[in-house]
Amino acid sequence: MKGVAISLRKVSKKYGRVEAVKDIDLEAPGGSITTLLGPSGCGKTTTLRIIAGLEKPDAGSVLFDGVDVTGLPPEKRGIGMVFQDLALFPHMTVFDNIAFGLRVRRVPENEIRSRVNNVLELVNLDPSEYGRRRISELSGGQQQRVALARVLVIEPRVLLLDEPFSHLDYKIRQKLIGEVRRLQRRLGITIVYVTHDQEEAMSISDKIVIMNNGRIIQEGRPDEVYENPANLFVATFFGEANLLEPGLAGVDASDIAVIRPERVKLEPKDPVDVIYNGVVEDVVFQGPYLRVDVRINGETIKVIYPKINGGRIRVGERVRVGWNLSDVKVLGSE
Amino acid sequence: MRLTRPNPLRIYTYIIALLLYVPVIVMIAYSFNDSKFIGEWRGFTLKWYKVALGDNAFLETLYNSLTVAVSSAIVSIIIALPAALASRKDRLSLGLVEPLIYPPIVIPEIAEAVALMLFLISLGFPLGWLSVFIGHTAFNVAYAYITLAPSIGASRSLEEAARTLGAGPLTVFTKIILPLSMPGIIAALMLTFMLSFTDFIKTLFTTGPGFQTLPLLIWNRARRPGLTEYSSQNALNALASILIALSLSIALAYTAYMVKRLGRGNA
Numbered sequence: 168m169k170g171v172a173i174s175l176r177k178v179s180k181k182y183g184r185v186e187a188v189k190d191i192d193l194e195a196p197g198g199s200i201t202t203l204l205g206p207s208g209c210g211k212t213t214t215l216r217i218i219a220g221l222e223k224p225d226a227g228s229v230l231f232d233g234v235d236v237t238g239l240p241p242e243k244r245g246i247g248m249v250f251q252d253l254a255l256f257p258h259m260t261v262f263d264n265i266a267f268g269l270r271v272r273r274v275p276e277n278e279i280r281s282r283v284n285n286v287l288e289l290v291n292l293d294p295s296e297y298g299r300r301r302i303s304e305l306s307g308g309q310q311q312r313v314a315l316a317r318v319l320v321i322e323p324r325v326l327l328l329d330e331p332f333s334h335l336d337y338k339i340r341q342k343l344i345g346e347v348r349r350l351q352r353r354l355g356i357t358i359v360y361v362t363h364d365q366e367e368a369m370s371i372s373d374k375i376v377i378m379n380n381g382r383i384i385q386e387g388r389p390d391e392v393y394e395n396p397a398n399l400f401v402a403t404f405f406g407e408a409n410l411l412e413p414g415l416a417g418v419d420a421s422d423i424a425v426i427r428p429e430r431v432k433l434e435p436k437d438p439v440d441v442i443y444n445g446v447v448e449d450v451v452f453q454g455p456y457l458r459v460d461v462r463i464n465g466e467t468i469k470v471i472y473p474k475i476n477g478g479r480i481r482v483g484e485r486v487r488v489g490w491n492l493s494d495v496k497v498l499g500s501e
Numbered sequence: 502m503r504l505t506r507p508n509p510l511r512i513y514t515y516i517i518a519l520l521l522y523v524p525v526i527v528m529i530a531y532s533f534n535d536s537k538f539i540g541e542w543r544g545f546t547l548k549w550y551k552v553a554l555g556d557n558a559f560l561e562t563l564y565n566s567l568t569v570a571v572s573s574a575i576v577s578i579i580i581a582l583p584a585a586l587a588s589r590k591d592r593l594s595l596g597l598v599e600p601l602i603y604p605p606i607v608i609p610e611i612a613e614a615v616a617l618m619l620f621l622i623s624l625g626f627p628l629g630w631l632s633v634f635i636g637h638t639a640f641n642v643a644y645a646y647i648t649l650a651p652s653i654g655a656s657r658s659l660e661e662a663a664r665t666l667g668a669g670p671l672t673v674f675t676k677i678i679l680p681l682s683m684p685g686i687i688a689a690l691m692l693t694f695m696l697s698f699t700d701f702i703k704t705l706f707t708t709g710p711g712f713q714t715l716p717l718l719i720w721n722r723a724r725r726p727g728l729t730e731y732s733s734q735n736a737l738n739a740l741a742s743i744l745i746a747l748s749l750s751i752a753l754a755y756t757a758y759m760v761k762r763l764g765r766g767n768a
Contacts, residue, residue, distance in 0.1 A: 221661050241664040254662035258680045267676075268666035321666065 170357030171231045171245075171324045172197035173218060178227030180213055187213040189381040190227070196374065197232070200351055200358040204368040204405065205378035211361045212251075212329055214378070218359060219327050220244050231325070242271075247318030249331040253310055255302045261287075261313050262298040268321035286320040290346070308339045315343070319350065326351075328360045332367070344371050365405050369393070377401050398498050399423055409468050411495065415443070423498045429471040430494035433459060434478070434487055442489035447482050461488050525745065532738035549739040556731045559740060562718040569634050569714060570697040574690050576634075577641035578649070581689070584642075585649040586678070589657065598646075605643040613640070614706035621707065628709025636707035637700055641693040648692055652685025653678065684762060691755045695748060715744060 173195040180188040188210040195201035195218075203211035216222040218229060220241035228237045236244055247268075256264050262283055269279045284294040290312040302310060311331060318326060328347070332340045348371060351358050362368050368375055369389045376386040377400075385397040396402035399410065408425040432439055445463040459470045459480055468488060472480065480486070532550070536543035553559055584602065588595040605613060617639065621632050656678055663673045679686075701716045708717065719740055722732035730736065 219665055221664070240669075241661070242667045242669055246665055248662070248665040250658060250662055252658055254658040256659055256662075256677065267663065267668070271667045271672060317666065327665075 170198035170355055172233075173201075173325065173357060173359065174230040174233075175214070175217070176228045176230065178214075178217060178224045178229065180210075180217060180222060180224050186381050188217070188224070191381075191383055193376060193383065193386075195357060195359050197357050198355045199373035200348070200360055200371055201374045201376060202360045202362060202368045202372035203376050203378055204362060204365060205384075206404070207363055209378040210381040211363075211378050213381075215248075215327050215329055215359060215361045218325075219246055219248050244325070245323060246325045246327055247321055247323030248327040249314050249318055249329065251329045251331070251333065253314040253331075255310060255314055255317070257302050259302070260298065261292075261300050261302065261305070262294075264302065264313060265317045265320050268317065272321070282320055283316075286316045289319065289350075290316045292316070307334055311335060311339075311343065315347075322354070324356060326356050326358045328358065330362050330364075333362075333364070340367070341370075347371065368405075375405075377405060379404075393427075396425070396496065396498065399425065402496065402498060407469060408496075412464075412466055415441075415464065415466060424495050425498060426490055426495050428458070428469040431468060431470045431488060431490050433461070433470050433472045433476075433480070435489050439489035440492045442487055445486055445488050447480055447484045447486055450480050450482055461486060463488060528738050529742045529745065532735065532742040534735065537733065537735065549733075549735040550743075552730060552733075552736045553739040553743065556736075558713075558718055558731065559715075562713045562715045565630065565713060566698055566715040569630065569637060570694045573634055573637040573641050573697040574645075574693040577638050577645040577693050578686060578689050580638075580642050581645035581649055582653075582682075582686075584646055585653045588650065589653060602643050602646045605640040606647070610640070610702045611706075614703045617703070618706040628707060629712040632707045632709065633704050633712065633714065636703040637697040640703070641696060644696060645689040645693050648689035649682065649685045652688075653682050656681045684759065687758060688755065691751055695751060699744070699748065715740075719744070 173193075175191050175193040178188060178191045178193075179186070191210075191214060193214065203214055205211050213222060217224050220229075220236070220239055220243075224237065228235050230236065231244070241248075256267065259267070265283045265286060266279050269282060274282070283298070287294040287297065292309065292312055297305070297309070297313075302313070305313065311334075314331065332343050335343065344367065347358070350356075360368075360371060372389050374386065375389045375392050377384045377392065379400055385392055385401050387395075392401065393406050396405065396408070399408075402408040402425045403410075407428050409428060409431065411424040411426060413424075435442070443463045445461040445468070448460040448462050448467060449458075450460075451458040454474075456474055457472045457480060459472050461468050461470055470488065533545050533547070534542055535546035535548070581602075584598050588598040614636065617636050618628075621628060621635075626632060659677050659681065660673050663677045668676065699716060700714075701720065704714050704717055705720075708714070713721070719737060722728075722737055722740075726732055726734055726737070
């Protein structure tokens, strides 16, 4: 089964006077994970709700595999959605929560039993132990799993995830993200994933769509977007960037120039295009690397310094910092 | 809070409780008194209950009160439920619904009762069971709405989840909205039943010849004490005690239901 390709054509949505989404064109290719990334209030959740059919766009259309579904209610779209607050039914057991979508589809009760048990095992919950529990008797992580199981069991062609792992601690989040990726590859479904966490977005996405103020700012593969940010917003929101003053960059004064911290070389051994003397302002140990702030000509430059390069770096120390001009990105002003 | 140091607020509360409950307790106690005279205790008896329950007028008015109260409770919830659902969907309906719903709670019941009576008379509407039922339902809708509205607002995101899982609006209503609103619906049923069952003013103004509810019967008897065996002070005490017992058992049933629900960790 191949996932459904989703397209939004010139979609707009207003709440009162607030334009939540402005004239958006979006393609989420079938059978891949597309992430909508942006700060809160950027319109990413509204976009997801429009895809789900929970919001009706004021203008524009929503296409599933080229078929216009703009007028279809959510229950007719063949989607599954995991909500930010999970929205598990508190008056039902874990089993009944997961069986809900199947019962609505009038699946025979014995088939429901086996499918619910299978999906519980898939999300690492023992059906005999957890099936009869109430939602209030589960931990946060277990509730996330049930929410995921509840949509996976209906085998949706499109899976919509609205920051589903935001309340979890780092380790469980990494594990569940891995599970989602594996499931997606195995089932070949289309996933649209909403998050404000750039790290999560990088690790899960085939395609990333960066939004701000109700518009799409940039889209592409995560590595493409990371290496070639379209503007300063993307450069600073998606990953870190040093904004270089005209005097420092070795580029034209009228441009905005940035460089990623890992491209800045501290005490370079190989020749570099530009090199400055600076003073170490701060050093933070991060395991495999150090984060070093170096002050050059009144500007602070962030540097990621691999531990493997050796040597101790102390605050107040005088260091040399340089980079190659090919690593400096010149951006548009917007 | 510790009990050792009584504060003024606590003393105030005790005085209020005393004023509220002493007359009721005295009345219940005297309903078991084997003497015709208040202030003289001659021992325990159930004979006044026998008198009261042997009274055809009591049974008839009890029946009237129950049928009016049950119907009014159910109908007021049928009217208030869609209003509570609509007011939650958008601000516009909220702005329309609430100003229309609240006045019956604020307007003095006597004014409302007189207005309704004059209105019904001007229409030539026959006064009796139906007019009393209409009168009660008019204020019950307001109380049903304010009891229902909070419990219904809570399920919005759950409804959306159900829709994305493939449930149509009707299934969402029966499987999500209704079960989650059950505590509110039951609370509203009990409240509106009690308001109707114990109502006096509205009933007095909207009833016609030949139709009486239990509170009206007690009132008529109390106006002419001792006219018959049934209107003796003792029989009235027994009658009022029965009324209180009915009200209390409903309140207790509701409390037990809520305790059971909360006990299941299902708030």
